[in-house]
Amino acid sequence: xxxxxxxxxxxxxxxxxxxxxxxxxxxxxxxxxxxxxxxxxxxxxxxxxxxxxxxxxxxxxxxxxxxxxxxxxxxxxxxxxxxxxxxxxxxxxxxxxxxxxxxxxxxxxxxxxxxxxxxxxxxxxxxxxxxxxxxxxxxxxxxxxxxxxxxxxxxxxxxxxxxxxxxxxxxxxxxxxxxxxxxxxxxxxxxxxxxxxxxxxxxxxxxxxxxxxxxxxxxxxxxxxxxxxxxxxxxxxxxxxxxxxxxxxxxxxxxxxxxxxxxxxxxxxxxxxxxxxxxxxxxxxxxxxxxxxxxxxxxxxxxxxxxxxxxxxxxxxxxxxxxxxxxxxxxxxxxxxxxxxxxxxxxxxxxxxxxxxxxxxxxxxxxxxxxxxxx
Numbered sequence: 001x002x003x004x005x006x007x008x009x010x011x012x013x014x015x016x017x018x019x020x021x022x023x024x025x026x027x028x029x030x031x032x033x034x035x036x037x038x039x040x041x042x043x044x045x046x047x048x049x050x051x052x053x054x055x056x057x058x059x060x061x062x063x064x065x066x067x068x069x070x071x072x073x074x075x076x077x078x079x080x081x082x083x084x085x086x087x088x089x090x091x092x093x094x095x096x097x098x099x100x101x102x103x104x105x106x107x108x109x110x111x112x113x114x115x116x117x118x119x120x121x122x123x124x125x126x127x128x129x130x131x132x133x134x135x136x137x138x139x140x141x142x143x144x145x146x147x148x149x150x151x152x153x154x155x156x157x158x159x160x161x162x163x164x165x166x167x168x169x170x171x172x173x174x175x176x177x178x179x180x181x182x183x184x185x186x187x188x189x190x191x192x193x194x195x196x197x198x199x200x201x202x203x204x205x206x207x208x209x210x211x212x213x214x215x216x217x218x219x220x221x222x223x224x225x226x227x228x229x230x231x232x233x234x235x236x237x238x239x240x241x242x243x244x245x246x247x248x249x250x251x252x253x254x255x256x257x258x259x260x261x262x263x264x265x266x267x268x269x270x271x272x273x274x275x276x277x278x279x280x281x282x283x284x285x286x287x288x289x290x291x292x293x294x295x296x297x298x299x300x301x302x303x304x305x306x307x308x309x310x311x312x313x314x315x316x317x318x319x320x321x322x323x324x325x326x327x328x329x330x331x332x333x334x335x336x337x338x339x340x341x342x343x344x345x346x347x348x349x350x351x352x353x354x355x356x357x358x359x360x361x362x363x364x365x366x367x368x369x370x371x372x373x374x375x
Contacts (some may be wrong), residue, residue: 076100097369
């Protein structure tokens with residue numbers, strides 16, 4: 001990496017157009033032509049209303065790459081891993097219908113390697129298992145009184161605790177970590193991250209995931225106290241409890257590294273969090289019908305808006321869609337500004353990756369079986 005990629009070069013402004021932005025460099029496994037198409041963000045037309053979901057048209061980029069055979073290959077590899085680690089027992093057909101392999105293919109269009117894409121699918125499956133079994137779905141054993149304890153152990157699965165002495169504490173911890181399939185999946189996932197990422201990238205993945213666990217615990221407090229948060233409070237928490245931990249894999253799966261100084265740079269952080277918020281507000285809209293079923297009751301932005309404003313659910317859905325669109329517009333404006341002012345090919349590629357991630361995320365939500373209702 002040249003010196004431009006390592007530092008922000010204070011006071012130096014260089015327009016991206018003057019750099020002659022080239023297509024993404026080849027990753028370690030090589031990329032197909034689909035990756036080259038994402039060199040610049042495409043215009044973001046408002047999408048057509050979703051297929052039978054009741055979600056209004058949203059302003060969102062379309063998917064950059066749709067390669068169904070690649071998605072199917074990743075999905076089959078994921079199912080083998082799910083069987084091995086033991087999450088979602090007896091639900092392999094449901095996991096197949098969720099199609100996390102297709103999700104990985106859609107959100108990482110600069111990678112054609114199914115082994116690297118499997119990492120994104122494992123991230124989705126492991127974190128959705130945390131959500132289902134620990135936080136939201138009483139039908140699978142979640143209990144709000146236990147959320148904090150369970151997420152503390154989940155943190156340990158991602159970031160090992162080192163216990164010393166001859167009293168058997170390390171062995172007792174290991175027994176717990178190997179007896180709970182959710183913890184087994186998390187540890188298997190982070191071990192695979194370490195196989196592709198630098199130590200700094202692994203640390204970033206851990207940090208963003210544990211921060212999500214903190215927000216999950218806070219949301220459990222709302223359910224325990226039967227409190228409906230203010231809209232601003234919900235949105236602030238949801239920014240962290242979003243797809244942000246999955247987005248941290250953008251450069252890992254792409255085969256490059258966004259320098260830590262750039263990832264943590266406040267304007268870059270703002271762009272990342274805008275994209276993360278957009279991803280989860282979209283999720284709230286698509287998951288609303290399923291989460292209204294008995295035993296889940298997680299709610300979402302439309303429910304919080306309806307409670308605060310005293311409006312109808314339909315009105316709250318459209319207000320939520322409008323908020324999503326504002327987030328995407330704000331992200332795209334930040335994307336344009338950062339690309340024009342910071343001369344870093346790694347940053348340009350990361351920002352393009354966030355843009356592509358939003359498009360793939362929308363396509364997956366519109367087609368996955370995860371949010372199919374029992375009705």
